[in-house]
Amino acid sequence: MIPKELIRAYGDRHNDGMVQMSFVLPIVPSARAREAAKIFAMEHGLADPLVATMEACAEGYTFFVVYGRSKHAVDLAAIEVPEVSTRALSRDEIEAIIKSDIGRKVVVVGACTGADAHTVGIDAILNYKGYGGDKGLESYKGFEAFNMGAQVENDQLAARARAVGADAILVSQVITQRDCHKENGKALVELIKSQGWRDEVLLLFGGPRIDHKLALDLGFDAGFGPGTKPSEVAAFVVERLREKSLVRGGLRSE
Amino acid sequence: MIPKELIRAYGDRHNDGMVQMSFVLPIVPSARAREAAKIFAMEHGLADPLVATMEACAEGYTFFVVYGRSKHAVDLAAIEVPEVSTRALSRDEIEAIIKSDIGRKVVVVGACTGADAHTVGIDAILNYKGYGGDKGLESYKGFEAFNMGAQVENDQLAARARAVGADAILVSQVITQRDCHKENGKALVELIKSQGWRDEVLLLFGGPRIDHKLALDLGFDAGFGPGTKPSEVAAFVVERLREKSLVRGGLRSE
Amino acid sequence: MATVPVDVQKVARCRELANAIAADVQQFIDAHTTVGVERTILRAYGAEGVSDEGVPIVNLVVDRYKEAGLLDRGIAYFLARALVRGARSVKEAAEELAYGAVMDDGTGGPTELEANAAIAPATAVALARIDHARDRRRALKLAHAPGDAPLKYVIVATGNIHDDALQSKAAAFAGADIVAVIRATAQSLLDYVPEGATTEGFGGTFATQENFRIIRAATNEATRSGGRYIHQTNYSSGLCMAEIAWMAAVEGLDMLLNDAMYGILFRDINMCRTFVDQYVSRRLIARAGIVINTGEDNYLTTADAVDKAHTVLSSQFINEAFAFRAGLREEQLGLGHAYEIDPWIEDSFLLELSQAQLVRQIFPNHPIKWMPPTKHKTGDIFFAHVHDAMFNLVGVATNQSIELLGMFSEAVHNPMLMDRYLSLKAARYVHSACKNLGDEITFRSDGRIARRAVQVLDEALEQLEEVARDGIWDAISRGAFADVKRTRNGGKGYNGVVKKHAQYVNPLLDALEAQS
Amino acid sequence: MATVPVDVQKVARCRELANAIAADVQQFIDAHTTVGVERTILRAYGAEGVSDEGVPIVNLVVDRYKEAGLLDRGIAYFLARALVRGARSVKEAAEELAYGAVMDDGTGGPTELEANAAIAPATAVALARIDHARDRRRALKLAHAPGDAPLKYVIVATGNIHDDALQSKAAAFAGADIVAVIRATAQSLLDYVPEGATTEGFGGTFATQENFRIIRAATNEATRSGGRYIHQTNYSSGLCMAEIAWMAAVEGLDMLLNDAMYGILFRDINMCRTFVDQYVSRRLIARAGIVINTGEDNYLTTADAVDKAHTVLSSQFINEAFAFRAGLREEQLGLGHAYEIDPWIEDSFLLELSQAQLVRQIFPNHPIKWMPPTKHKTGDIFFAHVHDAMFNLVGVATNQSIELLGMFSEAVHNPMLMDRYLSLKAARYVHSACKNLGDEITFRSDGRIARRAVQVLDEALEQLEEVARDGIWDAISRGAFADVKRTRNGGKGYNGVVKKHAQYVNPLLDALEAQS
Ligand code: B12
Ligand code: B12
Ligand SMILES: Cc1ncc(COP(=O)(O)O)c(C=O)c1O
């Protein structure tokens, strides 16, 4: 058995467990309300909860800030998190790999799908301008990037990707209300599976609330969260293409 | 059995359970750290935890803000909270009761005890100026108030109270590190008990982290928290004096 | 009073150019109608309700006439003829148009005179409904004065109109002056307006007439209980811009997000469609005395807020020119601008101060709308709260009229009760603590703030020269605003645009146009 | 550059009055010593360690001579004589004084000349130790320049010096320029300095020489790894003011909380005691090149910040006058003032701006210390964070030198790692976003800000006139500062004051005094 590697919250001393919570309860401020907030905090596992503030924030509702010492600990040894495993590659390295190992332009198609109109994220990855000084895929000689913009339906995206022989499809989802991003993403994967070409294309999922784990769960090949740089995406795509030998057997040669 | 009266946290819809937490974990930012934060939140009973931010706040430490839907509910019906039960009395009413029912000046002695040097709270209650427009006990014709200031030892306070024949002792405790306020408060109660005059005096406990329940637990007659007004304290004292008929059998007539 | 140098000649030239830009488009507008406009006319005349399949009757009618190639006469033409032919009410007439076995092809039958006479009372009723709602609003505002500027504006967005009503009252309790119900994510692309009260919606709540009623009642209640007038806001935007303007007008809303170009840029709605729709929506808005909120703030979410600050200003001139053409008065123009500069840029606060003051001075009578930081917000809610405080400070120091409050949870979720409460509390504090700050300070006449203002106006002027030269159609297709490019015939809703017949009939629009 | 009107004549008059006030007290100071002072001298000469019962040897010696009524000669007198009599080191001499079977009653024995000669090398060593620490600090500062003003100052207070060391490094990582370890709640009333590294303490960590060493090493490490000089601060305050000043001087601390009246007002320490102690502590501080932080900010926690703003200013003049008399230079005077006005008062921000600017202008060369809101903080950490942001803004706009950062948890607990991190992040943002704000704005010359500044200076002048007339002893007993009243002979530590003998001996103090 792997030895436990427990960590606890840190206020100012090792393992003091200090955490802060804030919430609203449907009750008017009173001694009873304060007690309710304390009990509520204790139910979460906070010892010695301190109700730092209790304020009427609406008729019949009270806002609380509570501090307490959490009794919970997380066992790091038990956490398995897939991380997008690519070495960081420089722009030049990426171009070189494409040239030597792939021997043709890598084709990617991106879109922000469904009712989502947030293009800034996908633009940051694809457009020339890029993100935080890191230029987008459009700027690479070795990439041919199609950016379909926002509010794109899955079937349109899939059709376009097939039409241009995409090596990778880049899906952005920013709106996450009631998990619409998950449903939207899953639907695309299923569509492509049902059309029988899932193995021929890399599927990348990205957005401020996306992580690699979630993307894998939904059937994508990788997930990219906030702060992703275009070069990271480029590196992932070329490495995977190389690995999977999609290069020779890929869509293009069909 | 009393029917349950369950309340849950409120984000924007009845019972949605939304709460916010923030904490530091001793780990560097990474996908693994994000997962650790999620698990940590789930251990507290938060469903669908969302790690809103993850930032390096020191070498080896990461700051997190997390939102999630708390599964916990508080049963209001099961909460018994003693509340300081006095009707709100006006200044004139208080003066009138003292005049008619007590017939002499009510003597109170106050101090901020132990190593605590925070006089603002006890001054707010005792000094003429008062608090938030509500004048302090010194300003009442019916009260004789002695304010011993801060850093007063329990035995000095007790001695002074006996010497002046206090009807009530007002203890302020602001510093609460490692519960020193509780120990300090309890020690005074015990001292007075051991000296055999606990029944002859009202003991009031106050401070920003004090509530009535805590004060009762420590053996005081009442506890007063943040925002207490002098008139509330005055009302409590005269009402209790009247009730307890301490008036006739009180210290004074001994 | 802190001011920045503003060259009035340049401002005059900007207005002149913007007017020319709008005049060019107006020719197109006057020659076209859209399915949205015609549905609006039907609604205004009193056509209501949905079919058994849930399709609004106004859609059934308009689509039918569109398919038949008859919409170019104006739906009022057919409505009038149906009334002459014996329909006892607009409702009956509309049903006849929707379901009638034989379709009126517009030839023969009633004379123009008869038709005009038949529709005239309905036109009068429609106008009276707008006027009545406007007067009621005025009366309530007289009885309960609004708060001080900057008016504190918050959004509610639970998806459920009943929860929204509760949230609106909560917001008013916490100090809000204006409450906007933001719309469900997908609504602006729907080519119909949903019907009835709605309780589900992503990212917001559907704009429906019944929802408007429910929420207006709630805010009126808050007005009466709090003694402070609470404004109600919604969105006249997207493919049903004009219909929503009508609904808002008669339900007594105070403000509407309404922009001549937002839909084009941010929702990829066809520009021909949008230009026509915005015009008709604004004619209604003008009559209703509603204040519009334009959407220039959004430009700085896709374009850089430092480099493209001038595009906000030039677009404001254009929005103003379009609005004037639709009969709006300066007092109705809540031109939008925003605090979107990367907070970590040195002196970012000075740049924001400069821009806010510049807009304030150029549009002195306009209830300009000051939008908070959004793009650079992260999930660090504590930092975001401070970022918003700086925004609040600029708002009060430069005397903005309407201030949409920032939310510390901007990067996380639609605001919750707690978020709004804390935001309002912070804004109340900053507004009060700095109440007279603007009067107390002056800006160095050759300093960073002043120079920046001069630069932004110069760049706006330059851009307007270009746009006037090329026409706005081309300018937009080259990405003049928001770094977004759209083509004249691209985008959604283009097939809803119809060239007017020489005998196009629209008595209601005529009446609204006659007004100014 | 935003300035407020300052009448230089009035300022000159204030200084004159403050000087007279200090001169009056100086007579008392020169005629007295205290147990604290004498212990300091012993320490400086190298007396170290504790008895088996844990009592510091310096206390044993001084108490013994005090009880014997001999302290008025100065402990150096006896130390010198013990050296002449054959002690091989100061340590041995001190042990002799502490435990020696027969006590030297000061009569007979070595001549004055012999004694002087015996102690002179030790005096030189003591001075060299101070100078050495000062030079080392200077060298490190040259290699790693400090950050820009306002310097960001945070406190750590875990109670455990090893945790404090960790917290100090974390604070430096997050952007702090200055780290203070605040003291355990009760330490200032202890009439001895605890010994060794300590790991327990309420509300703070004990100030001990070993703790100073540990924490200085940690911040030096942070300086080196971050490339930015990190300042270390502690408290020369309370009954051991002078001893701590010595410890800090030789351990290379950069700053000390040190005030001529704080202990009197806030710790009920006797005024005679405090005046003498502050003088000697400052003589050491002057030599060490340490910056003091005075405590006027505290006044506004017990007195109203609007009504009593002028008491801060008048006290600053007095503190300055005392400091000059002890040889401190302007560059060492971190006079304290604070942002303590009720945030809900209209225009509170303007009042704070005015006061901050006034103090800045009156003390242009002083590294003044700007203290955050504390009193009006509540447990609403979100609001508190915004409140602090406004404070940061004033700090950078008025160019304060040292800014103690507010903590959003002020009303809850001593700051935790997270609290400091967020506070530093917000301050970094406000300081950068508003970097040149102060240069860009001017205040209306007859406006609220200007008028307020004039009023505060006038009131301070008036108060100084009164204090000079009555003497500070009386003024304090009437509650002139902080609304707190103290009597001349009341308070703690009075019996530690000793009238000097005509032949009082203190070569170290003489040397320090000779310097200026
Ligand atoms: C800008 C913005 C807008 C703009 C969008 C303009 C445009 N053309 O994109 C406008 C003003 C139009 C807008 C409108 C709306 N918005 Co909006 N918006 C934002 C805002 C402020 C910033 C988003 C942004 O641009 N971030 C910057 C980019 C660079 O970051 P990013 O998207 O995370 O992308 C990075 C990574 O995630 C990754 N990435 C992203 N996608 C992909 C894809 C792949 C394949 C890869 C590899 C990587 C990758 O790489 C990028 C670079 O590092 C956010 C709040 C916030 N601060 O986050 C709200 C926000 C996203 N919006 C929101 C909402 C609700 C709306 C509306 C629905 C509101 C309404 N009802 O009117 C509308 C409707 C829009 C719609 N139908 O989608 C909510 C979403 C709530 C939720 N989680 O569901 C947010 C969080 C605001 C809020 N608190 O309410 N919005
Ligand atoms: C002012 C202040 C000071 C002043 C005190 C001046 C003075 N003479 O009182 C000074 C600057 C001297 C000071 C020093 C210190 N302080 Co201090 N101080 C505060 C501060 C800013 C405000 C407290 C205050 O005056 N509140 C206003 C009064 C009116 O409120 P109140 O006390 O709650 O009183 C009301 C009620 O509680 C009630 N009440 C109170 N007492 C009683 C008694 C009775 C009988 C009744 C009926 C009612 C009643 O009625 C009052 C009116 O409504 C708080 C932070 C904060 N904002 O709360 C920190 C704070 C209390 N201080 C703190 C600390 C740690 C210290 C120091 C130990 C720091 C140090 N190591 O140097 C020192 C040492 C002082 C000591 N030995 O006690 C901590 C305490 C942490 C804790 N919970 O243990 C706090 C919370 C700050 C912090 N976050 O670190 N402090
Ligand atoms: C003018 C305008 N319309 C509409 C919206 C909202 O977007 P939509 O209604 O398209 O979802 C905005 C957003 O801020 C806007 O500024």
Ligand SMILES: Cc1ncc(COP(=O)(O)O)c(C=O)c1O
């Ligand atoms: C000059 C001075 N000394 C000391 C302190 C701290 O208090 P003490 O050391 O008495 O606990 C302060 C508090 O702010 C201060 O300003």
